[in-house]
Amino acid sequence: MAAKKSKFSDRKLLESFEAGEARALARAISWVENGRPGFEDLLSALHGKLGRAQRIGITGPPGAGKSTLIHGLAALVRKRDERVGVVAVDPTSPFTGGALLGDRIRMTSAIGDEGIFIRSMASRGSLGGLATTTREVADLMDAFGFERVVVETVGVGQSELEIAEATDTTVVVLTPESGDSVQAMKAGLMEIADIFVVNKADRPEAKRAAGELRTVLRIRQGQTFDRIPAHHGVDLTRMAERRARAGGDDGGEAAADAGTKRWEIPVLMTAATGGEGVPELLETLDAHLGHLEETGELTIRRNRRTLERVRAVVNRGLRTRVWRGGPGTEMLEAARPDLESGRRSPYEVADEILRSVMPDG
Ligand SMILES: Nc1nc2c(ncn2[C@@H]2O[C@H](COP(=O)(O)OP(=O)(O)OP(=O)(O)O)[C@@H](O)[C@H]2O)c(=O)[nH]1
Numbered sequence: 001m002a003a004k005k006s007k008f009s010d011r012k013l014l015e016s017f018e019a020g021e022a023r024a025l026a027r028a029i030s031w032v033e034n035g036r037p038g039f040e041d042l043l044s045a046l047h048g049k050l051g052r053a054q055r056i057g058i059t060g061p062p063g064a065g066k067s068t069l070i071h072g073l074a075a076l077v078r079k080r081d082e083r084v085g086v087v088a089v090d091p092t093s094p095f096t097g098g099a100l101l102g103d104r105i106r107m108t109s110a111i112g113d114e115g116i117f118i119r120s121m122a123s124r125g126s127l128g129g130l131a132t133t134t135r136e137v138a139d140l141m142d143a144f145g146f147e148r149v150v151v152e153t154v155g156v157g158q159s160e161l162e163i164a165e166a167t168d169t170t171v172v173v174l175t176p177e178s179g180d181s182v183q184a185m186k187a188g189l190m191e192i193a194d195i196f197v198v199n200k201a202d203r204p205e206a207k208r209a210a211g212e213l214r215t216v217l218r219i220r221q222g223q224t225f226d227r228i229p230a231h232h233g234v235d236l237t238r239m240a241e242r243r244a245r246a247g248g249d250d251g252g253e254a255a256a257d258a259g260t261k262r263w264e265i266p267v268l269m270t271a272a273t274g275g276e277g278v279p280e281l282l283e284t285l286d287a288h289l290g291h292l293e294e295t296g297e298l299t300i301r302r303n304r305r306t307l308e309r310v311r312a313v314v315n316r317g318l319r320t321r322v323w324r325g326g327p328g329t330e331m332l333e334a335a336r337p338d339l340e341s342g343r344r345s346p347y348e349v350a351d352e353i354l355r356s357v358m359p360d361g
Pocket residue numbers: 061062063064065066067068069090091092093094100154199200201202203270271272273274
C-alpha cells in the first residue's frame with residue numbers, strides 16, 4: 001500500500017505512533033476527533049497498517065451491561081497477551097467507573113497496562129457525523145496493533161446499523177427483562193447480530209428470555225418446519241436439535257454449520273458482573289472470526305468498508321468545502337431576503353452554492 005507519509009507533517013507523531021507509544025495513540029485520536037487540519041493525511045499514512053484487529057461491535061439497550069461485558073472480555077484478552085482498544089460511543093453511564101472494574105483490570109495506560117486503551121466519544125461530532133469519526137478512531141487502534149478493537153454503542157436508533165457496517169462481528173446484548181427480544185426485533189437487531197448475549201443471567205427470567213430469542217431466531221432462519229416429519233425418513237427434528245446445540249443452547253460453543261458454511265446465530269447467557277459466560281463469549285468471537293476468514297466474508301466486509309470510506313470522506317470533504325471552509329454560509333445569508341420573500345426557491349440557492357465550489361457541477 002502506498003502510504004503517503006510525506007503528506008503528514010508531524011513526523012514525530014507518526015514515528016512514536018509506529019513505535020507503539022500509547023501517548024502517540026492518544027494524540028492521534030484527538031487529532032482525528034477534532035478534525036484538526038491534516039488528520040486525513042495521518043489516516044492515509046496509517047492505512048497500510050490496517051487489518052490486524054478483529055473489530056467487534058457491541059450494542060444493545062442502555063444499561064444492558066455492555067461496558068461490564070467489555071471489561072470482562074478485555075481482562076481475558078489481556079491474559080492471552082492480546083491487546084484491546086475500546087471506543088465507547090455516547091455511553092449513558094461512564095465507562096471508567098472504578099467500582100465497576102475493581103482490581104480485575106487496569107483501565108488507563110497511565111497506570112501501566114498499555115495493552116488496553118479506552119476512549120469515550122460523543123456521537124455527534126462536527127461535520128461528518130458519528131460514523132466516520134468513530135470508524136477512524138477504530139482504525140487508529142487497529143493501526144496501532146491492537147488485536148481486538150471493540151466499539152460500544154447504545155442500540156436505540158440508527159447507530160446499531162452503522163456499527164454492524166463498521167465491524168467484523170456484531171454482538172447484541174439484551175437483558176432478561178420482558179420485551180427485550182421483541183424490542184430487538186422491532187429495532188432490526190435481528191438482522192445485524194452475529195452473536196446474541198442475554199446478560200444479567202443471574203436474574204430469574206434469563207433462561208426464558210434466551211429461549212424466546214432462540215425460537216424467534218430459528219423461525220427467522222427458516223426452520224419453521226422443525227417438528228414436521230419429513231419424507232424419505234429424514235429426521236428434521238433431530239437435525240434441528242443438532243443445529244440448536246451448535247447454536248449454543250447450552251450457553252456454549254457456537255459454530256458455523258460445517259456443511260453449508262452458514263453462521264448459526266448463537267444466543268449466549270452471561271452474568272457480566274460475576275464474569276460468568278464471558279469466556280464462552282470470547283470463544284464465540286474467535287469462532288465467528290474463523291468463520292469469516294474461512295468463508296471469505298471477512299475480505300468482503302472489509303473491502304465494502306474501504307469503498308464506503310471513500311464515499312464518506314468525499315461527502316465530508318464536500319460539506320467542509322461548502323460550509324466550514326467554503327462560501328456556503330455567506331451565500332446563504334446573502335440569499336436570505338430573496339428566500340424569505342419567495343423571490344428565489346431553496347433549489348436555486350442550493351444550486352448556486354454548489355456551483356460556486358464545483359464550477360462544472
Ligand atoms: N445483576 C447484574 N447486573 C449487571 C450485570 N452486568 C452489568 N450489570 C449492572 O448493570 C448496570 C449497567 O452496566 P453497564 O455495563 O454500564 O451497562 P451498559 O450497557 O454499558 O450501559 P450504557 O453504556 O450506559 O448503555 C451496572 O450497574 C452493572 O453493574 C449482570 O450480569 N448482572
